[in-house]
Every structure is written in structure tokens, then in C-alpha cells.
Amino acid sequence: MSETAEKAAEQEVDLTACNEILDQYQDMQGALMPVLQAIQDHYGYIPEETVHLTADRLNIYASQIYGVLTFYAQFHLEPRGKYIVRVCMGTACHVKGAGRLGDRVKELLGISHAETTEDVKFTCEYVACIGACGMAPVIMVNDATYGSMSVQKLNEVIEKYQKMD
Ligand code: FES
Numbered sequence: 227m228s229e230t231a232e233k234a235a236e237q238e239v240d241l242t243a244c245n246e247i248l249d250q251y252q253d254m255q256g257a258l259m260p261v262l263q264a265i266q267d268h269y270g271y272i273p274e275e276t277v278h279l280t281a282d283r284l285n286i287y288a289s290q291i292y293g294v295l296t297f298y299a300q301f302h303l304e305p306r307g308k309y310i311v312r313v314c315m316g317t318a319c320h321v322k323g324a325g326r327l328g329d330r331v332k333e334l335l336g337i338s339h340a341e342t343t344e345d346v347k348f349t350c351e352y353v354a355c356i357g358a359c360g361m362a363p364v365i366m367v368n369d370a371t372y373g374s375m376s377v378q379k380l381n382e383v384i385e386k387y388q389k390m391d
Pocket residue numbers: 314315316317318319320354355356357358359360362363364
């Protein structure tokens with residue numbers, strides 16, 4: 227478990243929202259996926275306590291839920307940053323210097339692939355081709371795509387998000 231995850235685990239998770247989600251879906255067939263999606267939408271990840279509560283309320287084993295969570299890449303078991311910085315490491319981006327962008331993210335934020343800053347503001351992910359090779363090298367911050375990136379442009383983009391709440 228990463229340091230960020232350990233810190234988050236030390237804080238108690240308020241299960242009120244999880245109970246409300248389960249109230250909403252409890253009698254529905256095939257409720258597990260929408261419940262997990264709603265939990266992640268609310269908490270930003272799937273806290274361990276919500277897995278156990280969901281198991282109790284839906285009358286299934288926690289191990290079954292973990293099976294689903296580890297199978298689907300969209301679910302996250304650790305807290306993630308408010309801003310997800312995705313650095314494309316696909317071939318087109320790689321040959322145009324994506325590695326330097328990854329290094330620069332590490333210098334600026336202190337995180338590399340699959341790591342989250344201590345304040346849970348940024349998570350970095352190295353990803354495969356995101357389908358914008360014409361603009362390589364490319365990064366994304368949440369849903370925004372930034373193409374033809376240079377180290378200088380990356381500094382500006384990251385600085386912009388650092389200034390935002
Ligand atoms: S390789 Fe980066 S967008 Fe295709």
C-alpha cells in the first residue's frame with residue numbers, strides 16, 4: 227500500500243453516502259456494478275470499508291467484490307488526485323520525447339506512474355496511445371488534452387493546475 231493510501235486508510239470513511247447508494251440499489255438485480263460505480267463517483271475511489279458494507283448489504287462475499295474491482299481497470303482501490311495527469315507513452319509520443327515529460331512531472335510534482343501527491347491533488351499515470359498521435363507528444367489532465375508538448379509547455383500546464391483549488 228502506498229503512503230497516500232495508508233494515510234487515507236487512517237482517516238475514518240463516512241459511510242453515510244455508501245448507505246444511501248445501497249438503499250437506492252439494494253433490491254435491484256445486478257446491483258453490484260452500479261453500486262461500485264456510484265461509490266467511486268462519490269469517494270473518488272473504493273474505500274475498503276465500503277467493500278465490507280456492500281458485501282453485508284448485498285449479501286455477497288467481499289472476495290467476490292474484490293474480484294470485480296481488480297478485473298475492471300476503471301475501479302481504484304486507493305485515493306486518487308483531483309487532477310489526473312496522464313502522460314502518453316505510446317510509440318508516436320515516445321519518439322517525440324514523452325520520457326522527458328514523465329521525468330519533468332516527477333521533478334515538478336514528485337510523482338511518477340501510479341503515484342499520488344501527499345495532498346491528493348495530483349495523480350500521475352503513464353498511458354498507452356490515447357488516439358491523438360497527430361499532436362504527439364500528448365498529455366491529458368482529467369478530460370483536457372494538451373498536444374505538441376514541450377517541457378516548457380508542461381511547466382505551464384502543471385502550474386495552471388497547481389494554482390487551481
Ligand atoms: S502515441 Fe501518444 S497519442 Fe498516440
